[in-house]
Every structure is written in structure tokens, then in C-alpha cells.
Amino acid sequence: MPNIVLFSGSSHQDLSQRVADRLGLELGKVVTKKFSNQETSVEIGESVRGEDVYIIQSGCGEINDNLMELLIMINACKIASSSRVTAGFFDIPVDNLYAEPAVLQWIRENIAEWRNCIIVSPDAGGAKSRVTSIADRLNVEFALIHKERKKANEVDRMVLVGDVKDRVAILVDDMADTCGTICHAADKLLSAGATKVYAILTHGIFSGPAISRINNAAFEAVVVTNTIPQEDKMKHCPKIQVIDISMILAEAIRRTHNGESVSYLFSHVPL
DSSP: OTTEEEEEOSSOHHHHHHHHHHHTOOOOOEEEEEOTTOOEEEEEOSOOTTOEEEEEOOSOSSHHHHHHHHHHHHHHHHHTTOSEEEOOOSSSSOOOOOSHHHHHHHHHHHOTTGGGEEEEESSGGGIIIIIHHHHHHHTOEEEEEEEEEEETTEEEEEEEESOOTTSEEEEEEEEESSOHHHHHHHHHHHHTTOSEEEEEEEEEOOOTTHHHHHHHSOOSEEEEETTSOOHHHHHHOTTEEEEOOHHHHHHHHHHHHTTOOSGGGGTOOOO
8 A cells, every 4th residue: 555654552563463464564663662761762763754654552551651652653753744644542533443343243153142142231321332232233132230339340239121031141341441340240140040141342451350250250251352462361361252353443544545434344344
């Protein structure tokens, strides 16, 4: 692809390389390091004058440092006279890419009983945007769990709204951190008669006791995308499975570069 340069930040180079491979590009030359006072340094190793620049940086790991690194990379590219720089990371007008098409594909390909499943939100606040949309696309019913908290990361009481008896329950959420909520939710669903429980979560942070909690919970699988590196977590938790979303990012880059609409990606997984 002419007049396009793809750079990787230091947060998730495997994902960046997958996107580059999908586009048939070499990753741009960039050196990121820290001075002795821990100040971030970025050196762009090639000309970006007049080029369409894309930077891939995940919000994981040392989040504050990675965000600063991204800002410095953007600044370096602008100073070097790039035509346009795209990260898709801020609260200014951007195209928000959704994992939903890839999630639907995973469900149809990996859960044999998906036609008898019920989609469950572990948080009533996210029911409308995530769960109902996926349930509608699969033509199945949905349920939600209302939870009352005493304090952050501590669930006091859960109330299931919906009938999961004799069905495969699929918990859907945008992220999993310490995983206390989804593990409590899994117990609640099984006690309510669900035959199996899956969890599908866009971003798998898995901090603190998350891995041990998942290992001790009755999940068939906990499925996340590779927006965050998962190789190390998968070694310690065989229940974790990963959906590769590099093709979605690559197609978004291709369409943006060519001035095409990215709305196709809101409902389709690129071939």
C-alpha cells in the first residue's frame, strides 16, 4: 500500500505485526526507550514526510507510560511532516471499532448448542448496548444480572433477571479485570439451572487473583480478544481462549487510507 507507514508502540508488538502482515507491510522503524530519569524517548527511524501514518498502541501494561509514548510518537510524526496520523485513542471524533462481529463468529463456530443459548449481561448497565444486540443477531433470548456493591470489586448480592434453565449461558462484557463479578455470575447461572457457562470479554486485563478465580470457576471457556497480550495468562489458565482481531484493525486501516467507509466492520468480520 503506497504512502502508508505503520508504527508499533511498545505495548503490544505482536498485534502490530499481525496487522502489518495482513496489510502486506513492514512495520516502520521506531526506537522507544527511557532516559535515566525515566523520561520516554521516541526516535522515528525513517521518513514520514507526506505519508499516511498509523500507530498501534494498546491500553495495557504500564498504561500511563504507554499513553505518553503514543503522544510522543504522534508528535514526532507531525514534526516530521507526515500527512496524517491515526491512532483512534481519544475522545475526539473517531471510528469506534466493535468486537461484536468476531464474537458472533466465535459463538457460531465453537459452541455447538448456540441455538439454545442465552446471552447474559453481568451488569445491568451494559445490557442494552452489548447483550441485546448480540442476542438479536443470534435470534436468542437475553438475561441480565443486577448486582449491588458494598465497595469497588466486592459484590454483595446478585439478582438474575431471566430464565437460564437448561440453556447454555454466555456472559458478555467489555472487560475483565479481577474477575470477581463474572465468577460470581457463573455460580449464579449454574445454580439457576444453566447447563454450561461461557464468558466472552472484549479486553482481558486479568489482574490480581483473576487467573486463580477463573481456574476455580465452572467456565467452559473464557474468551477474550488479543487487544491485550494473553500468551502468559494462557499458560497458567487453559480456559482462556483468544479471538484475533488484527484483521479488523488492518481492514480499518486499509479503508481509512483509501477513503472508504468503515461502517462495514460494525457488522462483518473481514475475510
